[in-house]
Amino acid sequence: MTRIVKPATVRREEILDCAQRLFSRQGYDATSVNQIIVTLGLSKGAFYHHFSAKADLIEALALRFADDAARMAQPVLDDESLDAFSRLSKFLASMRDSKVNAAFEVRNTFEPLFRPENAALYERVEEALFGVVRPTLTRIIAEGVAEQTFDTSNAELAADTILGLMGSTRRAVTDLYAARNAADFDRAACDLVERYRYLGTVVDRILGLPEGSIVLSDPQTIRFMIDTWRREETAA
Amino acid sequence: MTRIVKPATVRREEILDCAQRLFSRQGYDATSVNQIIVTLGLSKGAFYHHFSAKADLIEALALRFADDAARMAQPVLDDESLDAFSRLSKFLASMRDSKVNAAFEVRNTFEPLFRPENAALYERVEEALFGVVRPTLTRIIAEGVAEQTFDTSNAELAADTILGLMGSTRRAVTDLYAARNAADFDRAACDLVERYRYLGTVVDRILGLPEGSIVLSDPQTIRFMIDTWRREETAA
Structure with a gap:
């Protein structure tokens, strides 16, 4: 599987958009970092490069x-x-x-x-x-x-x-x-x-x-x- | 060893006095609950009866x-x-x-x-x-x-x-x-x-x-x- 390499700032905004969407829809507690990773098809490393928690x-x-x-x-x-x-x-x-x-x-x-x-x-x-x-x-x-x-x-x-x-x-x-x-x-x-x-x-x-x-x-x-x-x- | 049974309010004040003395002398971080217990000759139960942490x-x-x-x-x-x-x-x-x-x-x-x-x-x-x-x-x-x-x-x-x-x-x-x-x-x-x-x-x-x-x-x-x-x- 080839991951698309995007500029860091674009990636960061995507993560935030996805987090906001999921938090709004299902609440903060019900949303896991893993769900964000899976939704965006990211590697864990790519996520934790931007956010530590x-x-x-x-x-x-x-x-x-x-x-x-x-x-x-x-x-x-x-x-x-x-x-x-x-x-x-x-x-x-x-x-x-x-x-x-x-x-x-x-x-x-x-x-x-x-x-x-x-x-x-x-x-x-x-x-x-x-x-x-x-x-x-x-x-x-x-x-x-x-x-x-x-x-x-x-x-x-x-x-x-x-x-x-x-x-x-x-x-x-x-x-x-x-x-x-x-x-x-x-x-x-x-x-x-x-x-x-x-x-x-x-x-x-x-x-x-x-x-x-x-x-x-x-x-x-x-x-x-x-x-x-x-x-x-x-x-x- | 016979523990002296004191009224709860007296005991509570003693614990607080001891905690304040130790916190003031050696700082909050360096003071453990155990040290307070030992200093006062208390049982763990007697301490945790009054304070949970x-x-x-x-x-x-x-x-x-x-x-x-x-x-x-x-x-x-x-x-x-x-x-x-x-x-x-x-x-x-x-x-x-x-x-x-x-x-x-x-x-x-x-x-x-x-x-x-x-x-x-x-x-x-x-x-x-x-x-x-x-x-x-x-x-x-x-x-x-x-x-x-x-x-x-x-x-x-x-x-x-x-x-x-x-x-x-x-x-x-x-x-x-x-x-x-x-x-x-x-x-x-x-x-x-x-x-x-x-x-x-x-x-x-x-x-x-x-x-x-x-x-x-x-x-x-x-x-x-x-x-x-x-x-x-x-x-x-």
């Missing part, structure tokens, strides 16, 4: 997801006509949407990250994502301070604090994952909406903006999540 | 430490003459001091909590500590809102956010632990001071207080830490 696949998928999200946010960053406030609003909304989407649409893939035993992996992933986002957020905040729209004594710590706040929705997201019936899910979704609403007011204050400037809560997105969840539950 | 000892020590801290803070909570602002200031300062002390004075005991592989344990401990502190903090904030000293739309989320902020110093504390020379230690200590200073201004804003009301940074405590660290390094 199944957990590495989640980390890589999360980072790929973050890269996509960063690409989606790029026009906002490049748009010279935006002032720092509009840039920040759009940037935070795109972060929230990425997070909510990741939490929901691809929840079979990322659900394992939210389990207590995977706390170290969650933190590795979060730290990697924050590493991508922090410099951008710091730059936007520093711009706003220069424009005298924002008022904060330390743009970098402001960015770091805001990221930490976005991360503080983790428990509400964990509750969404854990919901086993519509009532639990609604409760967790409402909690998430209220948290985002409150965090919006905290970000306003951190940056010295008038109350209600930053809107993180988006009932539409949450409504979409609830509807999809219900449809899937009914179909299941 | 070495990691449980850290969790229990952290909670005991938190109980001590809560006891230390009790007079502040009971003092009827204090307004909500003074109560909050004193309460946050006592939390910070407990944390800094835990991070430093008993660092051989708690250092393992700050290792990436122990992230799940760290979170279990943090969640347990926050569970103790959250209701008290919520109550103080609600008092301040009632007194119209504080201005926040949700006392519980305000408390939760402030706790999250206190938790966000974790990386700076981790850097303190990781410092291998005086320059690294000074840098980590300065970072921690600056973080606490900045977080003080964030708490001011979350509660609608004038800038500079909440002072979390205490250069004296940090100076004490640096001096002690230096002394120990020189002695080592």
